[in-house]
Amino acid sequence: MQWQANEIVQTLKSKKLRVTPQRYAVYANLLARHDHPTVEQLHTDLNKEVPTSSQATIYAALQALREVGLVREVLLEEGVSRYDANIGLHHHFLCTHCGAIEDVDWEAVQRVDFNKLRTGLKAEKYEVTIKGVCDRCQP
Secondary structure (H helix, E strand, O other), X not given: OOOOHHHHHHHHHHOOOOOOHHHHXXXXXXXXXXXXXXXXXXXXXXXXXXXXXXXXXXXXXXXXXXXXXXXXXXXXXXXXXXXXXXXXXXXXXXXXXXXXXXXXXXXXXXXXXXXXXXXXXOOOXXXXXXXXXXXXXXX
């Protein structure tokens, strides 16, 4: 789905966020992509034409967007935070060859039976990361 500028502004306002150029740019960028970028990748992408955002500013924008539930942090690799504007239920596929990340439909993975957890554990949510080789990397 392609988002219009006024839809992005209204979404930010509906979450009681002040619409700053940086928040707008970060959110619009995340909505337009599906590769779950890191802060460094967002920084490079947003500053291609006119360097206007520092990494600290991007972190601050992401934090604000996360706090109101518009963006989520995705941890698919140890020590690497990635960001996703798709906040609906879904899993991820991580190509171990090229590092590409793709969303996997929630229903594609068999449901986890929380009743089979050890007594005393109270599960609240889960997400599956499937690791393998994508079709672009297969011989």
